[in-house]
Amino acid sequence: MSVQNQTMSIETKKHELDTLFKPKSIAIIGASSKELSIGNVIIKNLVHFNYTGKIYPINPKEPEIRGIKAYSTIFEVPDDIDLAHVIIPSKFVPQIIEDCGKKGIKSVIINSAGFSEMGDEGMALQEAFLQNAKKYGVRIFGPNCQGIINCDPEYNAYCDFTFTFPNPGSISIVALSGGVGAFIMQSLFDLNIGMRMYASNGNACDISISEVIKYYGQDDGTKAIILYTEGFHKPLEFLNTAKLVARKKPILAMKSGRTEAGAKAAASHTGALAGIDISTELIFEKTGVLSFTNEEEMCQAAMAFSTQPIPKGNKVGIITNTGGPAVIATDELVNSGLEIPAISAKAEEILKNTLLPEATIGNPIDVVATGGGVHFRSALDVLMNESQIDSIFINFVTAPFTDTDEVARNIVEVNQLKKKPIICNFMTNMSFERFQKTAKILQDGGVPCYSFPTTAAKALGALYKFHKIQNREIGFPQLFRDIDKNTVKEIIENSAINEFMSSEKVFSILKAYNIPIADWGIASNIDTAHEIASKISYPVVVKAEASDIIHKSDKGGVAVNIKNQAELISTIENMKNNFDNSALKFLIQKFEPGGKELIIGVTSNGDLGHLIMFGMGGIYVEILKDVVFKLSPVTQVEAEEMLSTIKSSKLLDGVRGQQGIDKKRVIEIIERISQLVTDFPQIKEMDLNPVMAFSDRAIAVDARIKL
Ligand code: ADP
Ligand code: MG
Numbered sequence: 001m002s003v004q005n006q007t008m009s010i011e012t013k014k015h016e017l018d019t020l021f022k023p024k025s026i027a028i029i030g031a032s033s034k035e036l037s038i039g040n041v042i043i044k045n046l047v048h049f050n051y052t053g054k055i056y057p058i059n060p061k062e063p064e065i066r067g068i069k070a071y072s073t074i075f076e077v078p079d080d081i082d083l084a085h086v087i088i089p090s091k092f093v094p095q096i097i098e099d100c101g102k103k104g105i106k107s108v109i110i111n112s113a114g115f116s117e118m119g120d121e122g123m124a125l126q127e128a129f130l131q132n133a134k135k136y137g138v139r140i141f142g143p144n145c146q147g148i149i150n151c152d153p154e155y156n157a158y159c160d161f162t163f164t165f166p167n168p169g170s171i172s173i174v175a176l177s178g179g180v181g182a183f184i185m186q187s188l189f190d191l192n193i194g195m196r197m198y199a200s201n202g203n204a205c206d207i208s209i210s211e212v213i214k215y216y217g218q219d220d221g222t223k224a225i226i227l228y229t230e231g232f233h234k235p236l237e238f239l240n241t242a243k244l245v246a247r248k249k250p251i252l253a254m255k256s257g258r259t260e261a262g263a264k265a266a267a268s269h270t271g272a273l274a275g276i277d278i279s280t281e282l283i284f285e286k287t288g289v290l291s292f293t294n295e296e297e298m299c300q301a302a303m304a305f306s307t308q309p310i311p312k313g314n315k316v317g318i319i320t321n322t323g324g325p326a327v328i329a330t331d332e333l334v335n336s337g338l339e340i341p342a343i344s345a346k347a348e349e350i351l352k353n354t355l356l357p358e359a360t361i362g363n364p365i366d367v368v369a370t371g372g373g374v375h376f377r378s379a380l381d382v383l384m385n386e387s388q389i390d391s392i393f394i395n396f397v398t399a400p401f402t403d404t405d406e407v408a409r410n411i412v413e414v415n416q417l418k419k420k421p422i423i424c425n426f427m428t429n430m431s432f433e434r435f436q437k438t439a440k441i442l443q444d445g446g447v448p449c450y451s452f453p454t455t456a457a458k459a460l461g462a463l464y465k466f467h468k469i470q471n472r473e474i475g476f477p478q479l480f481r482d483i484d485k486n487t488v489k490e491i492i493e494n495s496a497i498n499e500f501m502s503s504e505k506v507f508s509i510l511k512a513y514n515i516p517i518a519d520w521g522i523a524s525n526i527d528t529a530h531e532i533a534s535k536i537s538y539p540v541v542v543k544a545e546a547s548d549i550i551h552k553s554d555k556g557g558v559a560v561n562i563k564n565q566a567e568l569i570s571t572i573e574n575m576k577n578n579f580d581n582s583a584l585k586f587l588i589q590k591f592e593p594g595g596k597e598l599i600i601g602v603t604s605n606g607d608l609g610h611l612i613m614f615g616m617g618g619i620y621v622e623i624l625k626d627v628v629f630k631l632s633p634v635t636q637v638e639a640e641e642m643l644s645t646i647k648s649s650k651l652l653d654g655v656r657g658q659q660g661i662d663k664k665r666v667i668e669i670i671e672r673i674s675q676l677v678t679d680f681p682q683i684k685e686m687d688l689n690p691v692m693a694f695s696d697r698a699i700a701v702d703a704r705i706k707l
Contacts, residue, residue: 017207017215020107020141021150021197023083023157024053027074027105029096030087030112031057031065038111039087041161042147043068049149049158049165056081074103083107085147085159090114093143094128101136108133109159110143116203117144126205133206145202146178149185151195152221160198169194170223171306172216174209178202180228180295187299188226192443193306196222208234210241217245224305226298227253227289231280236607239631242287250305250466251289252298255280279605282631286638288469290462300455301462307446308421310467313390314338316460317383318364320395321371321402325425326364329393329453336461337468340364343389347382354378369399373406380414391421393460395453398428404438412445421463424449425456477633477678478671484512485679492682497707503545503587506703510688513676515669516699518692519590526572530565532588539563541701542571543587544579550704553619555579561591592701595692596651596661599627600670602677602686609633610677614642614670616651617690624648634674639667652693661693669698682707 026046032039039059043066046055056077057070064070071077074084084105086096090112100108115126126143133140141148147160151168158165162178164186171193175181181200188195197219199212209229216222225245232238245251284291292298316338320326330340343363351361355375360366365382367375376394383389394411398404415422424442426449428435442449450456491505501509503522510517521532522545533540544557552558556578559571572586599617602610612634615627626647630638643652643663654660669691677683685706692699 015215015218016139017107017211019082019105020109020139020207021148021157021199021215022152022155023107023159025056025079025081025083026051026053026157026159027056027058027077027081027084028087029058029074029084029100031059031062031070032087033059033062033065037087038161039085040066042085042087042111042159045158045160045162050156051158052154052156053082054079074099074105077103081105083109083159086110086143087112090118090122090125090143094125094132097129097132097138097140098136101132101138105138107139107141109141109145109147111145111147111161113144113202115143116205126203130205140206141199142202143205145204146181146200148200149195149198151197160200164189166195166198167192168196169306170196170221171226171302172197172199172219172222172224173226173228174199174201174212174216175226175228176201176204176209176230177228184226184228184295184299187296188302191299191303193299193303204233208237210234210237213238213245213251214241217241217249222249224250224252224302226302227251228295229253229255229280231255234607235279235283239283239287239608242283242289246288247470252292252302252305252462253284253289254292254295254298255284278629279608279611279631282611282629283608286474286631288472290465290469297455297458300450301459303448303450304421304423304459304463305466307415307448308423308463309418310470311390311421311460311464312467314464314467315341315388315390316393317343317386317389317391318393318395319367319376319379319383320364321367321369321376321399322395322397322427323366325395325397325427325453326366329395329425329457330364332454332457333393333460336458336464338391338461338464341388343382343386347386350382351378364395369397370402372402373410376407377410377414380410384414384417384419389420391423391460391463393457394422394424396424396426398426398435398438404428404435405441408438408441408445408447411447412441415445415447421460422447423456423460423463425453426451472637474637475635477635477674480514480672480675482514483672483675487512488676488680492680492707495707497682498684499547499706500550501705501707502547503543503703506705509676509705510700510703513672515672515676515688516665516697517703518592518699518701521588523586523588526569529572529586529588530568533562533565533568536588536590538568539591540568541589541591542568542575543589543702544575545585545587546579546581546583548581549579551619552702561593589701592692592699595690595694595699597690598661598666598693598698599687599689600666600673600691601627601689602632602673602683604677604681604684605631609681610674610683612642612670612674612677614639614666615646616648617688621689632674633678634670636667636671639670639674642670643667654695659695662696662698665698666691666693669700 030039057065059070060072062070115122150157162182178200365379519536523529539561542559597618601613610632611629688700688703
């Protein structure tokens with residue numbers, strides 16, 4: 001390879017966001033000598049954090065700021081500039097971005113506010129600077145944001161006006177809200193967890209959270225990512241990013257705030273049940289992002305991810321020197337799907353010979369409060385060598401009559417093998433210098449220590465969850481070929497939008513996708529009704545059919561188990577009187593009694609495609625609310641998960657002498673529905689409610705579609 005080629009290949013390895021996260025020189029446009037201004041604090045922070053690159057304060061009046069030579073414009077700076085902070089009134093920003101472009105600056109952090117968050121005028125300014133940025137290939141971070149931090153000692157780039165100065169480590173944070181980002185950073189600092197990179201991008205008009213996550217994903221120094229967001233401007237972009245990153249590197253995420261998007265008043269069940277914006281959670285689930293609802297738990301879990309390997313399974317060995325906390329921990333471990341198996345006879349034999357006579361041998365191993373370093377060590381070695389143990393949970397109370405430092409040193413030695421994850425619930429009184437020292441040994445040795453058994457157990461639970469994510473193969477959506485797309489296309493082309501289709505159209509669509517439906521026919525008078533009923537054979541069901549009748553049974557529009565012509569006639573007469581609608585027709589359907597009533601529904605979700613819903617159906621669906629959602633397209637594995645995760649999943653297996661349902665058929669219907677709405681994104685809402693599920697088949701008896 002020629003020298004030139006070599007440089008080329010190194011060059012292409014560079015990432016577009018390197019000038020943002022790894023700047024070799026930074027200009028502060030709007031640098032200020034006023035102590036309490038952002039244009040001053042940023043310079044102060046860069047210096048305080050020992051930034052390794054060059055700092056160029058830009059200020060038209062001052063010759064120097066904080067002792068650093070200032071320039072009146074960026075054009076006077078004799079060097080190249082990688083990154084610029086912009087801290088000037090918003091109206092000047094479009095021009096400054098143009099200047100940055102001309103100077104060859106590739107990344108700009110706009111700290112200033114006064115853009116899209118400020119209505120039309122601000123929006124226009126934002127669009128103006130974005131246009132200039134595009135012209136020159138300048139990437140914009142913000143506006144209305146804090147900035148970035150890179151703790152890699154090669155850079156020490158503190159391009160932010162916050163006040164926490166983290167130690168270098170392996171957790172990278174990205175947060176939409178600067179306030180939340182800053183307190184997460186502070187929490188990690190308080191927990192003594194080192195940080196790698198930080199980004200809080202405010203309005204996120206150009207560089208997105210997804211791009212930052214992708215960047216962290218490629219950064220070797222980042223072991224785990226913390227994400228805080230209130231939703232995504234471009235959910236599809238995030239879905240695709242998370243698909244790439246989340247299974248390789250843990251993404252610990254928290255989403256708060258609920259948008260109105262999902263809360264559209266919907267006449268169909270699925271729309272009403274989806275209600276709030278659940279799509280972000282569904283993306284997390286689909287892609288394997290670890291979702292938290294509590295920011296403290298998320299930070300506590302990050303401590304485990306930053307220091308520990310991922311367990312290879314769910315079997316935990318517990319070492320304790322006190323009884324009760326081990327019981328609490330066990331409850332929480334089991335809640336998280338972990339197991340505490342018996343240890344081997346060989347292991348018991350070793351422990352009998354090495355532990356104190358009053359020790360309890362088994363799992364948990366109780367080394368008792370008088371147990372010292374050698375006893376902990378023996379228990380640790382035994383568990384490390386037990387092939388069926390995947391992780392170790394330690395309950396360590398600093399009994400005053402033991403050499404707690406010695407215990408800590410032994411834990412650290414084993415921890416540094418990094419063979420299996422170790423989590424420590426460390427119970428002590430930190431006002432004693434002696435125990436502070438013990439704590440420091442553990443901390444410096446990379447042992448994640450918690451002060452509550454439940455918190456510690458949850459952190460181990462999170463590690464295990466990531467193991468499951470890495471091993472979950474959701475597969476690919478099945479493509480059924482025995483379908484008739486053209487028929488559906490034709491029906492859809494000839495249907496009005498925002499209206500429920502007639503049953504005739506709906507059933508024809510289902511039939512075209514080979515979704516089983518109860519035999520049916522439409523009649524406008526008694527004679528044809530009887531003809532249809534005879535053809536499909538009594539008993540039948542009669543349903544009132546008209547464009548304005550949506551929930552038929554509410555209005556007496558469903559009559560089941562009609563056994564003969566006489567009953568059919570009186571039913572139809574009744575309905576005619578009842579509805580007083582000259583356009584009223586009658587859906588005559590095969591009576592299919594005795595099945596479990598299920599619902600399979602769909603609601604569209606903009607860019608993201610559709611949400612697919614499954615649950616217990618029938619007329620009580622809104623009361624029971626026993627439904628789960630997935631993002632389309634749904635794979636077989638996901639459809640199976642839907643059946644097994646509803647609250648009443650056991651009912652599907654059959655209880656108290658009842659037969660279970662034919663799950664395979666139901667799963668297939670979910671997959672076919674998923675294919676239908678993927679093929680026809682125009683479908684806005686759809687419900688099959690109920691699908692009657694029997695032990696050997698599943699069949700839809702009622703369905704609605706709206707475009
Ligand atoms: P709607 O949802 O408009 O009220 P459905 O067609 O879903 O009307 O019927 C309401 C209920 O009637 C169903 O939940 C089911 O219990 C029963 N039902 C409807 N059609 C049939 C059928 N073909 N066989 C057996 N039961 C049925
Ligand atoms: Mg119904």
